[in-house]
Amino acid sequence: MNNIVEKDGKRFVEHEGLLVPLLFAPLEGPQTWFMEYEGQTDNLFYGGARGGGKTECLIALAAKYGHIPGYRCLYMRRTHPRLIQSVERARMVLTNMGWRPSENSFKHESGAIIRYGHCQYEADRFNYQGHEYQKILFDELTEFTKKIYEFMATCCRSTIPDIKAQMIGTGNPGGVGHLWVKKMYVDRCKPVPIGGKVYNEEFDVTWQPEAPGKVYTDEEGLTYQFVPAKVFDNKYIIENDKAYVLRLKKLPQEVRKAHLDGSWDVFVGQFFGEWNPKVHVVDSFKIPLNWPRYVSLDFGSSAPFVGMFHTVDPYTGELYTYDEYWAKGQSLRYHAAQIALRVANEPKIDMIIYPHDMHRRFSKEDADFETMIDTFKRHLTEELDKLKKPKHLRFDKAVSGPNTRVMGWNLMREALAEPWWRITKDCKMLIQTLPYLIHDEKNPDDVQECDEDHWAEASRNGLVHIKRSPTETKGNKYEFKKKPQRRMTRKHWMVM
Ligand SMILES: Nc1ncnc2c1ncn2[C@@H]1O[C@H](COP(=O)(O)OP(=O)(O)O)[C@@H](O)[C@H]1O
Ligand SMILES: [Mg+2]
Known part of the structure; x- marks a missing residue:
């Protein structure tokens, strides 16, 4: 245990020769609201701008029930190095608890425990199977996937009457979890403005103070609250670290909106920076009969199975993604039955493009087993026959190989930049997810795999396959034959 010292009527703790104020007192505004909603809702999130005092508050909040025997709390970061940072900060605040490095936990003399854990890979979540905590806290929730969050929720239970089981997170916009956190909290629990906009003369910044809005209750009766954070709410930063605010202010417009204003509509690390809904999203239209039509698939059993429908204007070479199934x-x-219903309504489908992993068999050992694509074809044909709409369908395997992901993403960015790719309003999931995909941490040319990448993956399979062969490209324009053939042969389509 650390030494407690009294000085000028305030209590400090001696930590490595420094005097650190002992008690955490939440600041007025978001930190106070965050503390108030603790114990009120099933899910709570405190997020937005950087420097709002989120981490500090979360560390202190963990210790709230330290005096109750049987209290168990889990504090999570995505990776171990980041967790160590949090532990170091926590050791300065949780001075009334002993740190036990071998157990990665703080222990109170009451027996209460605050465990520190990480979950770098999705499979690491199973390390927590069977654990039970009344509070599970995530610092930087947007670094986590929804899969991890949902699994951890199964470990969040309480049999202590005074402690409500609660999943609690803090975080900034951006990161692999940006979209699901935005959907789960930010979009559902709209904050309310307090008064008008405030002008900060010192930093020459106008900002809007906000308070949490209504608690949201989902279909299962679970409740959610979102506490918005702004850097101007943290007087410690505003008074002691002016340079920090000035640095945030100097960031490029988009990044600044996320980091300084805490806006969830833009963020750092967006993969498809070319995305502009005003240019790329168009109304649905009647597709002329002579335009070729394609379906491209992305396969998933627990993850979504996606089919994107595309067509190409044979005279301009512009590609339209006009429908989606998932x-x-x-x-x-x-x-197959669902796709058959849509295909039956189409005058024709020139090609179905499937991902190479559908070539897997249901049983790896037994070569007599059908591949997934054969099973899919069989069902699709049967269903179309049942609907009395038999169709001649051509199946092509999507290009696969070591670098095809990166090449495909590049092609999509080109398609948006030029632009020769447009998406109709009917493709709701693609429009919702594409702007929020981020760069992979290890390979920035690739998209970070996440819960929401399936619509983009299916589109990528389609775009790469549909793109014209370079031999038929004149200059930078894609020139299609004036009289497109009824059935396309391989020669007409690029196979990379
Ligand atoms: N209530 C508080 N009392 C004392 N210091 C605080 C308080 N809230 C925040 N701070 C300080 O403000 C700084 C930024 O807080 P932090 O929690 O790291 O912000 P965020 O996680 O939102 O980026 C830190 O140095 C932290 O110690
Ligand atoms: Mg933080």
Whole structure:
């Protein structure tokens, strides 16, 4: 235990020769609201601008029930190095608890425990199988995937009457979890403005103070609250670290909106920076009969199975993605039946492009087993026959190989930049997810895999395959034959 010292009527703790103020007192505004909503809702998130005092508050909040025997709290970061940083900060605040390095936990004399843990890979979540905590806290929740969050929620229970089981997070916009956190909290629990905008003369910045809005209750009766954070709410930063605010202010416009204003509509690390809904999203239209039509798939059983529908204007070479199908947790037969319903309504489908992993067999050992794509084809044909709409369908395997992901993403960025790719309003999921994909941490040319990448993956499979062969490209323009053939042969389509 650390030494407690009294000085000028305030209590400090001696930590490595420094005097650190002992008690955490929440600042007025968001920190106070965050503390108030502790114990009120099933899910709570405190997020937005950087420097708002989120981490400090979360560390202190963990210790709230330290005096109750049986209290168990888990504090999470995505990776171990980041967790160590948090532990170091926590040791300065949680001075009434002993740190036990071998157990990665603080222990109170009451027996209460605050464990520090990480979950770098999604599979690491199973390390927590069977654990039980009343509070699970995530610092930088947007670094986590929804899969991890949902699994951890199964470890969040309480049998202590005074402690409500609660999932609590803090975080900035951006990161692999940006979209699901935005959807789960920010979009559902709209903050309310307090008074008008405030002008800060010193920093020459105008900002809008906000308070948490209404608690949101979902279909299952679970409750959610979002406490918005702004850097101007943290007087410690505003008074002691002016340079920090000035640095945030100097950031490029978009990044500044996320980091200084805490805006969730833009963020750092967006992969498709070319995305502009005003240019790329168009109204649905009647597709002329002579335009070729394609379906491109992305396969998932627990993850969504996606089918994107594309067409190309044969005279301009512009590509339109005009419809989408998706469902999750269903059999191939179900997906085939659903796609058949749509295909039956189409005058024709020139090609179905499927990902190479559908060439897998249901049983790896047994070569007699059908591949997934064969099963899918069989069901699709049967369903179309049932609907009395038999169709001649051509199946092509999407290009695969070591660098195809990166090449494909590049092609999509080109397509948006030029632009020769447009998406109709009917493709709701693609429009919702594409802008929020981020760069992979290890390979910035790749998209970080996440819960929401399936619509983009299916589109990528399609775009790469549909793009014209360079031999038929004149200059930078894609020139299509004036009289497109009824059925395309391989020669007409680029195979990379
Ligand atoms: N209530 C508080 N009392 C004392 N210091 C605080 C308080 N809230 C925040 N701070 C200080 O403000 C700085 C930024 O806080 P931090 O929690 O790291 O912000 P965020 O996690 O939102 O980026 C830190 O140096 C922290 O110690
Ligand atoms: Mg922080």
